[in-house]
Structures are given as structure tokens and as C-alpha cells.
Amino acid sequence: MSGARAGYVRERPSPFSVPEQEVARRWWALPPGCLLPLQDGSFYRLLFAGRQGGACGPDVRDAVLMPYPWSVADVWEPDARRRVGDVEFHVRAGDWEAHGHQYDLRYNNVILHVVLFCDASTFTSRQDGQQIPLFSLADLTTSSMTITAHSGALWPCQRLLPRLSDEERASILRHAGLLRFELKTSAFVEQLRTPRPDLISNAFDKYDCCLIPALAEGSGYGRDRDFFRAAGLHLLGADTPIPEPLGRSSQPSPLDARRLRSLSYLLEMWRSCGAWRTIQPLLAVSSARTGQLQALRTLFVGAGLSLARADILIVNVILPFAAAVALLENDSVLYSEAEKLYIAHPGLPSNTIIRMMCRQLRLERHPTGSCQQQGLHYIYQQSCREKQCARCMMSKKDI
Known part of the structure; x- marks a missing residue:
């Protein structure tokens, strides 16, 4: 038995046997602040994983990434080198072209191509001619997963709100x-x-x-x-x-x-x-x-x-x-x-922005009334979408 084990080589799973939902599951499980090794040898820091996309188009909207290396103070600077945009998931890097995304205008805001298996070049081309980096989840290491951007509460608003009535x-x-x-x-x-x-x-x-x-x-x-x-x-x-x-x-x-x-x-x-x-x-x-x-x-x-x-x-x-x-x-x-x-007005149906902002601000319950709900939309569009904490009305007192 020991000899048989010594000669055993674990086969890499076939990319055709892995559903794309597994790529999504691994993306949403990434801790904020972890390092993402790119196929060209550089790194991105994951500031915000974004929000789920709709039925068509990119899988993730409004993800926030920061080129590495950087300083922790860069997060709070209003003009920091952030990358804000969409993310697309595939099991294989070649699926981007197989699905025709290089000809689709809806993918021109994608800033990162996330795959499980890298079987193509280090960059992905959009319809507008721009090249975007490729990140393979298989390249993640324990060290890159555990290096986080901040300790304790991640964002100033999360330190401020518990002190408010x-x-x-x-x-x-x-x-x-x-x-x-x-x-x-x-x-x-x-x-x-x-x-x-x-x-x-x-x-x-x-x-x-x-x-x-x-x-x-x-x-x-x-x-x-x-x-x-x-x-x-x-x-x-x-x-x-x-x-x-x-x-x-x-x-x-x-x-x-x-x-x-x-x-x-x-x-x-x-x-x-x-x-x-x-x-x-x-x-x-x-x-x-x-x-x-x-x-x-x-x-x-x-x-x-x-x-x-x-x-x-x-x-x-x-x-x-x-x-x-x-x-x-x-x-x-x-x-x-x-x-x-x-x-x-008594309130509108909850949507992805409201739910995401409630999680971001760590609100125990959704705000009542449409005016407050629209306030969450305003904060998201004006500052939180790009994680521009220095100009956010929910956190500027705490910076």
C-alpha cells in the first residue's frame, strides 16, 4: 500500500468538470485586503469585491482594486490609484474569447478577468482594445490570503456608526x-x-x-x-x-x-x-x-x-x-x-445597492422610508462605489 501511495500522482481536475459557480464562490470568499497575484507578475490588492452583476453582462459590478505595492494611507486618499470597475468569471481564461466578450460593448468596463485555470495569455482584450489583467484563483497562496489591508474595522464608517444613535x-x-x-x-x-x-x-x-x-x-x-x-x-x-x-x-x-x-x-x-x-x-x-x-x-x-x-x-x-x-x-x-x-413615501423594494450598503455600514436593519433608502444610493454613488472614504459623509468625522 505504501508503495502504491508513493507512486500516486493526484490528477488536476479537468476545467470542463468545474462549474463557473465555483469561481464565483471562491471570489466572494476572498478576504478584503488580500493580494491577488496577476499573470504578468504584478499584484492587485482587493479593497472591495463589488456587487453581483445582473442576468447579462459582467458577473461583478463596481469592484475596487489597488495596484501593489502601496501604503495603508493610500486607502483614505481621495486621488489614490484605485481601479474601479467590473469583474468577469470564467473557469478557463480561453472562455473569454469563446463567449465572444472581446466583441461585446457591455464588457468594456471590466478591469479584471478571474479564472480558475489559466490556458491563455496574461492579458484579456476588451471590445475597445484595452487589455485587462488576468488573475487565476489557482495562484493564491496562504500568505496572500492572510495579508489584509487593515486591522479591526475595515472602513471609517464602520468605526463611526456604532457611536451614533x-x-x-x-x-x-x-x-x-x-x-x-x-x-x-x-x-x-x-x-x-x-x-x-x-x-x-x-x-x-x-x-x-x-x-x-x-x-x-x-x-x-x-x-x-x-x-x-x-x-x-x-x-x-x-x-x-x-x-x-x-x-x-x-x-x-x-x-x-x-x-x-x-x-x-x-x-x-x-x-x-x-x-x-x-x-x-x-x-x-x-x-x-x-x-x-x-x-x-x-x-x-x-x-x-x-x-x-x-x-x-x-x-x-x-x-x-x-x-x-x-x-x-x-x-x-x-x-x-x-x-x-x-x-x-413609505419605502421602495430592497435592491442590491441597499442590501450591500446595509452590510457595508453594518446596519442592523434596513432604513425605513424611501428618502433614507435613496440616501444609501447617494452615499454609494458619491463615495462608496470607489471607496473614497476621505469625501464620504458617513465617515469623514472619523478619518
């Missing part, structure tokens, strides 16, 4: 939510100041030609927003090319098709009465704020959208758009009503 945390998130509301409002103001004459018609004025594409795009949040916005412009008569539907299929998915039918139904209804002229009176309801919200919900649910999607459109599109119109028309009452309804 529930009221103080809620106040910060409400403030961040209102900042997001103002950003969306400002974006609509700029769009309304530069109308598209090619879209304005007897049926739709400049307000509608700004609002309707935004509603179409909002119908695709979490799905394929570029496709939905292009579809909205097409329904308005714009000569805009429509990208391939989600999944590079010839037809939209059943869920997307239902939302497109709802959008088409609303447009047909608004051709005679106008979109904004229909919605604006609903915001002027003098009864309780729940009456305003119910009127807006009824409009979209009656067109075939789910209640959850109706609320997403109300919070992300209708209310900031109304505030933008109010600013342009100097209508303080309309602005006040839109902002109050935004603050009072």
Missing part, C-alpha cells in the same frame, strides 16, 4: 436622500432647458418629451435601462437606434414586454391630454398626502405596472421632475408638495 443615523441618511433628490431635480432642470424640437408635437410638449423618456428608462431600472430609454424615445418619434434587448435576444423578455406594453398604453392615453398635464393635478390634491400617493399609484398600476414599479417611478422620476418644473416656473407650492411626498 438611531436618530443620528436616520438624520444622516435623510440628508443624503434629499441631496439625491436635488441632484435628480437639477438633472431634469438642465434637460428642460435644452428641449428637443424634433420630439415636440401637437400631442407632446417640451415637458412630456423630457418626462416620457425618463419614465421609460425608469421602467428598466434593474433590467436594461438603455434599451427602455431608447424605446421611449422611439415611441415619441425620435430617430434613435434601439439596442439589442437584454440577453442579446431578438425579443424582449416577458417581463420587459409587459412593461413596454404599459408604457405604450400610457403614451396613447397621454396623446390626447398630455403626460405632465395629467400628472400635475395629482400632486395638487389638497387632502392627506396618502391621497396624492394613491392617485399617482392608480395611474401607473392602472396601466399594468406593478405597485413596486409604480413607486419606483414616482420616487425616482415623477417627484424630482415635478420639483424641476417648479423651479423653472417659480412654483414654490409645487416644489414643497413634491419634496414632502418624497420624504413621506
Whole structure:
């Protein structure tokens, strides 16, 4: 028996027998701060593993990597040499080209190709011609896994938040939510100041030609927003090319098709009465704020959208758009009503950003109300996506 064992050589598992889910499992198990040895001989430090991608496109969104060597102080510098972008998983390095990603625009934000078995060159080429490094999980060593970026709490916000009361945390998130509301409002103001004459018609004025594409795009949040916005412009008569539907299929998915039918139904209804002229009176309801919200919900649910999607459109599109119109028309009452309804809205469905930010900030429970939820989105987009702790409102007091 001992002789047989002495001559035994363990075979390397075939890459064809390993599912891609195993690559994903190993990636998400990596400790923050570990060193990732790249195939060209250099290293990345893993600051943040990112968030899971959608049904199509890269497997990971918004990962944060730092070229090595570096100093610990680099993490908190606002202009540190971070790499922020997507990550793609494959069992073999050659699967990138086998799947045609080198011709796919959706993979042009990938900054790292993660594989289990390296059977190709040290770099991967994107559609835009850029080369990205290759990292094989098989090259990880115990030392690289145990070298971490920080000790104790990883981020300043995680040291600060336990010292705050529930009221103080809620106040910060409400403030961040209102900042997001103002950003969306400002974006609509700029769009309304530069109308598209090619879209304005007897049926739709400049307000509608700004609002309707935004509603179409909002119908695709979490799905394929570029496709939905292009579809909205097409329904308005714009000569805009429509990208391939989600999944590079010839037809939209059943869920997307239902939302497109709802959008088409609303447009047909608004051709005679106008979109904004229909919605604006609903915001002027003098009864309780729940009456305003119910009127807006009824409009979209009656067109075939789910209640959850109706609320997403109300919070992300209708209310900031109304505030933008109010600013342009100097209508303080309309602005006040839109902002109050935004603050009072009971909450939106949880999504990947909210869940990820709750884990990042180590919140014991999800914040209540859409304003606080939008505050998490604001913090993520403004600083946490790139882990720019020096400019984060949740941690700057602790740096």
C-alpha cells in the first residue's frame, strides 16, 4: 500500500468538470485586503469585491482594486490609484474569447478577468482594445490570503456608526436622500432647458418629451435601462437606434414586454391630454398626502405596472421632475408638495445597492422610508462605489 501511495500522482481536475459557480464562490470568499497575484507578475490588492452583476453582462459590478505595492494611507486618499470597475468569471481564461466578450460593448468596463485555470495569455482584450489583467484563483497562496489591508474595522464608517444613535443615523441618511433628490431635480432642470424640437408635437410638449423618456428608462431600472430609454424615445418619434434587448435576444423578455406594453398604453392615453398635464393635478390634491400617493399609484398600476414599479417611478422620476418644473416656473407650492411626498413615501423594494450598503455600514436593519433608502444610493454613488472614504459623509468625522 505504501508503495502504491508513493507512486500516486493526484490528477488536476479537468476545467470542463468545474462549474463557473465555483469561481464565483471562491471570489466572494476572498478576504478584503488580500493580494491577488496577476499573470504578468504584478499584484492587485482587493479593497472591495463589488456587487453581483445582473442576468447579462459582467458577473461583478463596481469592484475596487489597488495596484501593489502601496501604503495603508493610500486607502483614505481621495486621488489614490484605485481601479474601479467590473469583474468577469470564467473557469478557463480561453472562455473569454469563446463567449465572444472581446466583441461585446457591455464588457468594456471590466478591469479584471478571474479564472480558475489559466490556458491563455496574461492579458484579456476588451471590445475597445484595452487589455485587462488576468488573475487565476489557482495562484493564491496562504500568505496572500492572510495579508489584509487593515486591522479591526475595515472602513471609517464602520468605526463611526456604532457611536451614533438611531436618530443620528436616520438624520444622516435623510440628508443624503434629499441631496439625491436635488441632484435628480437639477438633472431634469438642465434637460428642460435644452428641449428637443424634433420630439415636440401637437400631442407632446417640451415637458412630456423630457418626462416620457425618463419614465421609460425608469421602467428598466434593474433590467436594461438603455434599451427602455431608447424605446421611449422611439415611441415619441425620435430617430434613435434601439439596442439589442437584454440577453442579446431578438425579443424582449416577458417581463420587459409587459412593461413596454404599459408604457405604450400610457403614451396613447397621454396623446390626447398630455403626460405632465395629467400628472400635475395629482400632486395638487389638497387632502392627506396618502391621497396624492394613491392617485399617482392608480395611474401607473392602472396601466399594468406593478405597485413596486409604480413607486419606483414616482420616487425616482415623477417627484424630482415635478420639483424641476417648479423651479423653472417659480412654483414654490409645487416644489414643497413634491419634496414632502418624497420624504413621506413609505419605502421602495430592497435592491442590491441597499442590501450591500446595509452590510457595508453594518446596519442592523434596513432604513425605513424611501428618502433614507435613496440616501444609501447617494452615499454609494458619491463615495462608496470607489471607496473614497476621505469625501464620504458617513465617515469623514472619523478619518
